[in-house]
Amino acid sequence: MYYSTMKQASHLTNTAGYMLSKLGQAATEEFAERLRPLGLRPRHCGLLAAIRGMPMASQLALGQALNVVPSAIVPMIDDLEALGAINRVPDEADRRRYAIQLTPKGAALLQQAMAIALKLDDVILASLEKDERDTLRRLLDKLSSRSPQG
Amino acid sequence: MYYSTMKQASHLTNTAGYMLSKLGQAATEEFAERLRPLGLRPRHCGLLAAIRGMPMASQLALGQALNVVPSAIVPMIDDLEALGAINRVPDEADRRRYAIQLTPKGAALLQQAMAIALKLDDVILASLEKDERDTLRRLLDKLSSRSPQG
């Protein structure tokens, strides 16, 4: 199926960059919506995943891993602490530091967030056949690993 | 060295939704960077394209087409007017309205923006083979047409 003559005018809006931008924004908004009952926002999920992947890391180390500045990572961790999802464990060797520890509740929240993300994927990809979904994920993953900021 | 929990931890970041979100954000930022010499921002480009596609439309009609609220579309059109890209033509039949008219300079700016967008696509998709790029564009387009907000 060709849309060859379809729109010279929409060349811009038919670029991969434009479509990625619009689809990504829509995906984030929908994810935020579904996440709300958990008291989480999309940003918290990436952080929770990082905390699980880097046990007892310092706050700034987590920020660097996520490319988030210190002044932004602190209130995000405040949020998770208020939810009981993490503990700030004082580092006795270096009393400036806190080691961030995932609580059982935090692990459960991450699990629920993952379930929501997977469910949302089914919705986002509903118009694709099963093999097309795999193809899309593979191609997006290929783009992600190439990007300067994964 | 293989961490069994690692794979599970990255489920969230391997969803299509997450990857679309991150890639879309990166694409927008890079587009903004390359657009800067023209005095445009990414949102001006979608607006310029809409103006070309809807000659002499009212400001609010353009806003509705782009799903942008009136209080946001006005300063965007202010920007384009300041650049000489559009004219606000008073509607003599309904003196509340302005018809938005693309100027030759505006058409030229849109053309340049399109060239930049196409060039950026080559960069974004550099890690894909030619047939993979076509496949990705086709799949993204399929997702876009399904979305509530194209």
Place this chain on the structure above:
DNA sequence: TATTGTTATACTCTATAACTATA
């Protein structure tokens, strides 16, 4: 009363810079 365009305002997100307490 309703509608077009506009301004005022508020809220979020993000980043820079300054500050504290340790090292």
Place this chain on the structure above:
DNA sequence: TATAGTTATAGAGTATAACAATA
């Protein structure tokens, strides 16, 4: 002096509400 964490603050982006002119 440098670093971990924190707070203050300012800048964009975006949305709601109020408003003026006109229909």
